[in-house]
Amino acid sequence: MRIEALVLIGVAIFFGIVGAVYWFTSYEDGGTMMLVGTCLLGLLPGSYYYWWHRRMGDRPEDRPDATVEDGAGEIATFPGSSIWPFVLGMGAFMLVLAFAFGMWFFFPAVGLILTALVGVTAESRRGGHV
């Protein structure tokens, strides 16, 4: 987890420096805000990963000498198939059409999105391994 964290913290450090240089040379607020935002985008997950790295040490995928057996156990749960992403996608499709063409698309859009959110949650609960 260390390298992963350092990549993101590197993003934060680089954009922190660039943001500071940019602000003090241009005093332009739009670009500075975006650079500061990018710095935070690296800092928040980067420091979180680093904290986890300090807590749990190296995982099998972080150790160059790990064997396949070291990763034994459950990896994760993967859905075999699911209709709900399609339903949610079509709901989002109708939602944007509502903005472009008129509000009559809005009601089926909300209906599809809510159905999909309930459906996907129920599916995850039934699976038992979220």
Place this chain on the structure above:
Amino acid sequence: MTDLINPPLTGNGAHGTSVIDIIEHREHAEHGPTGILKWLTSTDHKVIGMSYMITSLVLFYMAGIMALVMRLQLATPNSSLVSFAQYNELFTMHGSLMLYLFAGPFAFGGLANYIVPLQVGAPDMAFPRLNALSYWLYLSGSITMMMGFLVAGGAASFGWVAYAPLSNATNSPGAGGDIWIMALVLTGFSAIFTGVNLVATIFYLRAPGLTMFRMPIFTWNMLVTAILILIAFPVLTAALVMLFCDRHFGTHIYSVQGGGSPILWQNLFWFFGHPEVYILALPYFGIVTEVIPVFSRKPVFGYKGMVFATLSIAALSTGVWAHHMFTTGLVLLPFFSLLSLLIAVPTGIKFFNWIGTMWRGEIQFSTAMLFSIGFLFAFLMGGVTGVMLASPPIDFFTHDTYFVVAHFHQVLFGTAVFAGFAGLYYWYPKFFGRTLREHLGKWHFWLMFIGFWVTFMPQYIVGLLGMPRRVAVYPSYLGWQSYNIISTVGAFIIAASFAVLLWNLWISWRKPVVCGDNPWDAHTLEWFTTSPPPHHNYSHLPPIRSERPTWDYNHPEAPAVGHGEGREPHRRDKVTVGQ
């Protein structure tokens, strides 16, 4: 319905443990939906990746046809093949389709989706349902964008950059612009979700022993691309929502009259737009870095240098957005010029390493390798003129001329098309267990390579002569016609090359040449499993001791050495060629 995945067991060449796992997965697949419902409900990264690739290739052909119509229009002065309004729609949609809907999604939605989980030894992407949602958002966004041609007033016609105030409700009325904005909101979310998915997959689902510095360069580049997506796309989506508010809800964010700033749009757009160029380039650098070592029979030269060059390019690319805005007179020229010029350094390192990989290798000029070498020439030319344009005095002179058009077409054609098709020819056997026809592939390459230079080199000259971008007609007395005719002929040579590709895809599908699991004797982990891979990818994994686990497994007499251990491995590798 869910599958609980246990880790694949290690194998010793025999498929003893693996067969059981594969049968279990096939049984599972048989119990699932069939036919079109299977496609609609699939959360398998391979099905989703393939859907992405097919969709984006269809859009690529559509955008290519638009390009041909534009080239026909420009072949003669004062041509009236299309009206001014139609020409504006054509160049807007050509750019939008190529940049937003082909080049990016083909790489990070298609190839990365398919290949990255395989390269890291994962059973699927980290969030398979989110992955499926990404595809449906991308598909519906693409359909939304094409719907622009069906509405009154036509499709969006303000260029793919949608500069304010041209894109406001007064200057670009009608549903076309709204549809364009909404299509990009959908595809923007799709890209963000894919970015999250790729980062999580690479961080959490790597096989034991596959440390970060053993990941294939393609996976590294996709990780960096995904981080760039997460930096850039939210800015675009936010900017588009504000543009929509300006058009419909009476806000004045980008209008001077209400106290807003049109330059703010340019700042926001290019803060997305320049990283976007590298979102379109880095995955393709990754493809080339996979292809060149395999067909040079050597490990990649300067692995860590490649990784740090990728990271540097990505970091610098986010600090150079205003080099698109030099002529506004409102940006800090030294800052943006310096950072833009600096990008040439890590890119140069990459070129050095690609050549170093080929150096004294046993080069096999397969189609994929030819496309990779073609990429080196094309991208070098586009890159050198990019360095020129990073200098404000040159940019002031050539801004908005065909010089810039030629520059970015050479860059993007070099990456998305040359390297993209290198990837297609290289990984097609992985997808189907069959090869594309090599001799047709070579016809495809040479026609495209010739067409590429014939099309774009005259555009540099005509740009220096002063021909502006985005004009549908030009007067006959300026001497621009001969260059435009050459360029149009080149465009049709490129079109012929893509007809060859279509024929190749058709004939290779109808009369398949079965090629086995690893026809190229390739290095990286994705070639360890069967071609095409089974549901959830791996029944067993090799021990991972270098960045070339499949090579190590197949060539125990000449394993790749871990980085930094100070031995030149390629001499021993050469002994094993052909075994």
